[in-house]
Amino acid sequence: MQVTLCCFFFNIEDQTVIYQHPMRYEFSKTEAKWQARWQQHNTFKTAEESGKPKYYVLDMFPYPSGTGLHVGHLEGYTASDITARYKRSCGYNVLHPMGWDAFGLPAEQFAIKTGTHPKLTTEENIRSFKGTLQAMGFSYDWSREINTTDPGYFKWTQWIFLKLYERGLAYMSEVDVNWCEELKTVLANEEVEEKIADGYTVVRRPLRQWVLKITAYADRLLADLDELNWPENVKQMQRNWIGRSEGVDIDFELRCHNRSLRVYTTRPDTLFGATYLVISPEHPLAEKLATAQQLIEVKAYISEAKLKTELERTGLQKEKSGVFTGSYAINPATGEPLPVWISDFVLISYGTGAIMSVPAHDSRDWEFARQYNLPIIEVIKSPHDVQDKVFEGKDSVSVNSSNNEITLNGLPFSEAFERMASWLETKKVGQRKVNYKLRDWIFSRQRYWGEPIPIKHYDDGTLRQETALPLVLPEVEAYHPTSTGESPLANIPEWLYGRDEHGSFRRETNTMPQWAGSCWYFLRFIDPDNREQLIDPEKERYWMNVDLYIGGAEHAVLHLLYARFWHKVLFDLGVVSSKEPFKKLFNQGMILGEDNEKMSKSRGNVIPADQVLGKYGADAVRLYEMFLGPLEQVKPWNTNGIEGISRFLSKVWRLIYPEHEEQATRLSEDAMPEELQRRMHKTIKKVGDDTENLKFNTAISEMMVFVNELQKAGSKNREAIETLLILLAPYAPHLTEELWESIGHTESISLASFPSFDPSLVEESILTIAVQINGKLRGTFLAPAKSPKEFLLQEAKRVESVLKFVEGQTILREIVIPEKLVNFVVK
């Protein structure tokens, strides 16, 4: 499998060729041959009409970057391709498509620098990506290729946006956004950390933005997670992100003000222990509550908080700060006056922007109380003195919690919660409330290279939808954002302004974020050329859900949450028939560089795909990526290891083209010896099970065992070899096609059906039984399968190496596990 296409060896002295072997496996020739043939014969074109059951296996489609693909990117694609090929051989009608998530910042940044239209950059990158994917021999149905920047595609992205708009799920709002200085654009909350990590500056800044009301779907996004066959950790991450909590809104009457202050708490059971209230600096009452005496200090604190970046206010800052307003509120349970403080640890965007502090039972409140010398009152029975240390446990009972109307004393958490919540509700000072951490999705970006948001702003302030979709991007001279924070589109008057029967208008200059196109692309693969509809309902019903979705764990919340949200909206619109898009999700683990570090340009440890492909060929790369370890695991690349895979493929080749022979060997049509037959059936079972369960590493190892066996036995049995080739075909499609042809087949091996195994031949007929003394292995013996216990016991006592341990000892117990072992407990 080395690059050596022809192995000429010259003798330096007499200049004659002394050895030439033409039938060594030449991967580059063979791979090119079969890739061309598959293309020519449309081998992997998905049938539209088919009586077969369907299987939809999807990769997270890539953003075609300028740096090209590296071996890490190929891991998931290889896994999905093996699955696709395997499912085809099992008789499924398989949909296995690929496309491009091609709107995005890098192409635009490049355009700003060089003036190259992002479209050109994108086209070129796609060409390179596609070349690599085709060189890997992936069995995509390329006739369904889609590109999110194609007007025929984003027409429907815009269409979905308008549907959101019609349903009140897309609205404009002046919001504090995460503004990225360098990129001159707004980022989603979910993107901020990533960009900061990349070295960008992100600040808070108020801007008029389009926002999608994902919070309206919070409950459904949470509830429907339960039915998904997804990795538990991804579901958990989404649950945490949605962050549902059940609590109570409580109104605290303000002394000296004719109004009340509403707080949200999940611990109404601790109300008797509330000793002060805290409001966020952005709270509308913040300044109003300041007494004359405190006003200067309060104002200073508020403006100081404004200047702090998000990072300073949340992140690393542990030390709490705050200022007393001078005002008091009344604790509805105790009637005691509680001082109202302002502190930036209270977030305006969550709950009511105000909290009641129970320092005895909340670590943040405890810290704050300590710092400002506020009283700490125990109301949950604590194992230690709450003056010294906070007690946050919920598995205790209430104490010191009673007044004339209500007592919680002695009650565990849930009962105390219920009793207090009901009491507050009857007193009309509280109300049960469910809150979510999830925020609405800031959806606009001040960029050129994105889907234009199809909305017209009229002079009189009304908004109307664009009627002619797609609304395409105009050509521009320069891609720089405007200084006002508007996208480059604001610089194109011809595009920007217009007039129609409703009056003159200005178009929306914001574009959509990159996530938009990937929210629904899996639907378009089903019906990529439909000009009338987003998707044909009948086709949608046949193909959805995605049966297997493979991609990186980095999309656990962003893409996967957004896509689920859109899908649910489309479900409500009747466009799709299912509530959830992805039935089964699988996250492949990252492949690290040879230095055990994440691959990155700066570290210089990136292994480019084309490089290893050129050196070892697609089959070896495919097999090696899968052999590296469990698919879900993070694992380092090791170029040495791929040699072993090359050797394995050469071994398979030599089963049919033995060394020093130019012709394919003649296969034997005789029946197999029983030993080999058992081996083969075991291999079929193991490879089938493991491939089904995406345990490709052990499937490959099993095939290696089988090949070693065939080689050792020198077997040329046709059935055995053909079986091997079919099992191996999803993994190493080119080599197996070539060998399949050379042993006389005229049809592609991808049309061959996966063999079935005979259960009676999978079990061994002769088993090795272990003999233990006191649980330690002391010997073994052979016994036929299904031997009775008595027989095993009797045989075990005859094993020579065991005798000396038994002699002179009393056997206290005899344990016999059929087909496994015999254990003597002696003394």
Added chain:
RNA sequence: GCCAAAGUGGCGGAACUGGUAGACGCGCUGGACUCAAAAUCCAGUGAGUGAAUAACUCGUGUGGGUUCGAUUCCCAUCUUUGGUACCA
């Protein structure tokens, strides 16, 4: 801090529902073939004691426990990775 996952030879990793730990591959050692090399094939390869292909002891992060028997179950603890971070 909190949540989740994982710790097995020199390395990547295997081991079904508690039943012979280390499959398969890399690497390494020796041998065959060769003038020589490459390729290929054969044998060996967890550690220790032993002349030994005899035998025994130890061994799945660490310390305990349950069990005839634990990589697998329980408790504690350490480390690593991923996620999350004042969400009241």
